[in-house]
Amino acid sequence: MNLGRAAAYERIALCAREWPRFDFKVDAAQDSAIEPRDRALGRTIELQVVRRWLTLQAVIAPLLDRPWHTIQPGMQAALLGGAAQLLLMDRVPDHAVLDETVEWAKTAVRVGAGGMVNAILRKIAALRVEKLSAQDFAKFPTPERYHLPLEDGGAWSLSEDVFASSAPERLSQQSSHPLDVVLRWTNRMSVKDARRICFHGLTDPPLVLYGLPADEPETAAHGAPGARIWNGSHVALLAALEKYPLARVQDVGSALAVSLLEVSAPKIIIDACAGRGTKTLQLAAKYPGAQIIASEPDADRRASLTDAARRASLAGLNNIQVTTPQDIGKWFGKADVLVLDVPCSNSGVFARRPEAKYRFDLKMMDRLIVLQRKIVDDHRPLLAENATLLYATCSLEQEENERMATWISQRIKAPMRRSERNIPQGLPGETPTMWQDGAFAAIFTNHG
Numbered sequence: 531m532n533l534g535r536a537a538a539y540e541r542i543a544l545c546a547r548e549w550p551r552f553d554f555k556v557d558a559a560q561d562s563a564i565e566p567r568d569r570a571l572g573r574t575i576e577l578q579v580v581r582r583w584l585t586l587q588a589v590i591a592p593l594l595d596r597p598w599h600t601i602q603p604g605m606q607a608a609l610l611g612g613a614a615q616l617l618l619m620d621r622v623p624d625h626a627v628l629d630e631t632v633e634w635a636k637t638a639v640r641v642g643a644g645g646m647v648n649a650i651l652r653k654i655a656a657l658r659v660e661k662l663s664a665q666d667f668a669k670f671p672t673p674e675r676y677h678l679p680l681e682d683g684g685a686w687s688l689s690e691d692v693f694a695s696s697a698p699e700r701l702s703q704q705s706s707h708p709l710d711v712v713l714r715w716t717n718r719m720s721v722k723d724a725r726r727i728c729f730h731g732l733t734d735p736p737l738v739l740y741g742l743p744a745d746e747p748e749t750a751a752h753g754a755p756g757a758r759i760w761n762g763s764h765v766a767l768l769a770a771l772e773k774y775p776l777a778r779v780q781d782v783g784s785a786l787a788v789s790l791l792e793v794s795a796p797k798i799i800i801d802a803c804a805g806r807g808t809k810t811l812q813l814a815a816k817y818p819g820a821q822i823i824a825s826e827p828d829a830d831r832r833a834s835l836t837d838a839a840r841r842a843s844l845a846g847l848n849n850i851q852v853t854t855p856q857d858i859g860k861w862f863g864k865a866d867v868l869v870l871d872v873p874c875s876n877s878g879v880f881a882r883r884p885e886a887k888y889r890f891d892l893k894m895m896d897r898l899i900v901l902q903r904k905i906v907d908d909h910r911p912l913l914a915e916n917a918t919l920l921y922a923t924c925s926l927e928q929e930e931n932e933r934m935a936t937w938i939s940q941r942i943k944a945p946m947r948r949s950e951r952n953i954p955q956g957l958p959g960e961t962p963t964m965w966q967d968g969a970f971a972a973i974f975t976n977h978g
Contacts (some may be wrong), residue, residue, distance in 0.1 A: 531630055533564045534572030539607045539634050542579050546603035547609075550708075550888035568695040571622075578614040581706065581732070581884045584680065586613045589657070589692055593650045605647070612651045617658070617678060617686060624655055660687045664959035665932040672697070672725070678870065679704055681732055683959015707730055707880070711890055718928070723953065727926070729969075730954045731881045734963035736760070740785065740812070740865040741777035742770065753964040754782040775841035778811045781876050783878065783952045783967030787922035788812045788946055790971050796820045796866035796918075802909045804860065804873045806831050807838030807850075809922075811871065814847050820866075822850045825858045859910070865912040867920065872902045874923040876931050878954060878968020901943075902934060906955055910942050918975040921942065926953070944974040952972060 537560075554576075558895050561569045579586065590609050601609075607899040612631040615622045628651055664683030674677055675691035687953040694700045698716060702709040704730035715724035737760040741748055748762030748770065749941045760779075771777050788809055796817055797830040801810045804824040824839070826832040832852065839850035853860075869874055875898060876886040906921075913919065921931050921938055931951060939946045956965035 531633060532568050532571065532626075533659050534561065534568030534570070535575060535630055536572075536634055536638075537561055537569075538572035538579075539562065539611050539631075542578055542611055543603045543607035545580065545885075546606040546870055547946050552885060552888075554883075554885040564701050574619060575611050575614055577884075578618045579610045582614065582618060584609065584611050584706040584708070586617070588694075589613060589654060589678070590650065592692070592954065593653050598747055602639065605643055605822075608635040608639065608643070608647045609650060611650055612647065614916065615657050616651065618680065626655075626803075628652065629701060632819055636654070643653075644942075647690055657688045657690060657692065658690060659689050661685075662687055664754055664937050668757070671698070671702055675700060677704070678940040679729065679732060679808050679952040679958065681958050682736060683957065695835055697818045698742060705731060706884075707887055708730060708890060709875070709941040711887060711937050715926075717771075726822055726957065727845065729953055729957055731887070732958050733881055733960075733965075734937065735781075735955055735967075736965050737767070737779060738781050738965070739770075739777055739779050742774055742814070746770065746839055750969075752782065752961065754785075754966070757782055759962055771841065776842040776847070778808050778838075780812065781879075781882075781967040782809045782926065782965075783954070783969035784808060786950060786952055787869070787920055788816060788968050789969035790950060790973055791816070791867065791918070791920060793817075793867055793918050798823065798861060798864050798913055798914075799867040799869065800858070800861060800865040800909075800910070801825070801869045801871075803869075803873070803905065804835050804852075805830075806834035807873065809841060809869060810835065810850060814842050814850050817867075818849060820849060823858070823861055823865075824850055824854060825853050825855050828922040860908075862911045865917055866911055867918045868909060869920045869922070870905055870909060872905050873928055874898060874902070876924055878924040878952070878970070881954065882967065895927065899929055899934070902930065903937065906941060913942070916975070916977040918973060920971065920973055922971045924969050926951070926968045926970075931972075935974075938972070939974060942974060944976045947975045964971065 546683045570944045608631050612627055615627045632644040632648045635647040667685045676688045678686040693703045698712050702712045707728050739758050739760055740756050742758045746777045748756035748766050751762055752759050799813055799820045800823045802825050804810045810824045824835055826835050837850050839852050842850050876883050880887040935946050951970045955967040
């Protein structure tokens with residue numbers, strides 16, 4: 531039994547138990563005993579299942595003799611993992627998928643589970659008729675019911691109309707976005723734009739960096755000024771970050787917020803939701819004469835933030851001071867610039883955080899809005915007279931963006947001077963050079 535495949539099925543079963551509110555995190559140490567090639571296979575299986583869960587479920591469910599939600603998590607894991615390999619992963623032999631998935635089900639689920647898994651996976655394999663190239667698939671104005679879109683821009687042409695006849699439900703299944711999300715987007719933007727955003731989520735996001743030289747051999751040019759696409763290994767990436775201390779992993783959409791700032795010679799900048807320090811490094815490089823106060827409540831992220839400050843100091847920028855939310859009160863009334871990159875629904879980065887799309891709902895949105903307003907209220911006393919507030923999200927939702935900006939303007943009694951919302955760019959099969967995440971940013975100030 532391939533240990534990577536077995537480990538993937540075990541973790542998919544854990545996700546199924548917690549569905550739809552599961553965590554999908556890669557722990558490098560977790561599979562350290564597994565041979566690298568097998569470990570890579572397991573991680574790919576997991577990612578494909580999480581990214582295409584609803585697509586795979588739509589294929590599997592009609593082949594079952596009972597509703598999907600009644601299938602135990604281990605069985606769901608075997609069926610999802612097996613189907614992902616048969617439909618979404620090239621160069622994985624069918625016999626290896628069938629034999630090892632059946633054996634895992636017998637051991638991890640129950641002895642009798644093997645027969646059911648074998649029968650269903652063989653039916654799924656038989657659905658495959660022809661793999662359409664990106665060029666051939668592009669001839670269809672919209673995917674048909676028998677099309678299973680793929681990451682490379684092509685599609686499987688299936689022997690049956692697997693997906694729903696209703697256009698919104700079919701888009702939900704083929705792109706693996708919850709129907710509520712699809713309906714929300716199609717009601718708030720053009721159907722064409724909503725479809726593009728949904729299929730954007732099928733792509734494998736490139737790793738984008740700033741602060742690397744153009745001749746760095748492990749990179750390629752991105753369409754945005756200063757951005758590079760990383761093509762090397764993780765080990766090489768860590769070495770590059772040490773070699774170029776101001777280099778940062780940051781998508782073009784994420785870089786939007788700080789790029790909008792046009793403040794002349796600020797003395798104190800407070801990055802109050804600093805996370806792992808990506809925007810903090812961006813701020814430090816843009817305003818080397820300012821003192822950057824970076825705060826983060828989560829201990830793990832604050833450790834990464836501290837490391838970002840260390841790397842900045844290696845490049846001669848000693849203007850980052852890391853603190854905790856409890857100690858940030860020392861700077862009340864002193865911030866010339868206050869940056870609030872708040873927790874949000876992540877709807878602009880579903881391609882990078884595919885698990886987030888499954889737990890999206892209005893109740894979650896309401897809780898986030900309450901939290902976002904609390905963050906603004908808790909931190910607005912930090913603002914100096916005539917200061918600038920930068921509010922940012924990685925969301926596409928009006929409630930978290932434009933409507934929140936209206937509320938902030940009224941709350942802090944400062945007009946919104948500028949705002950911008952980036953729609954995700956990059957579709958299956960397209961070059962990664964123009965890829966960007968979705969994001970929103972707004973600038974508020976009483977001067978200028």
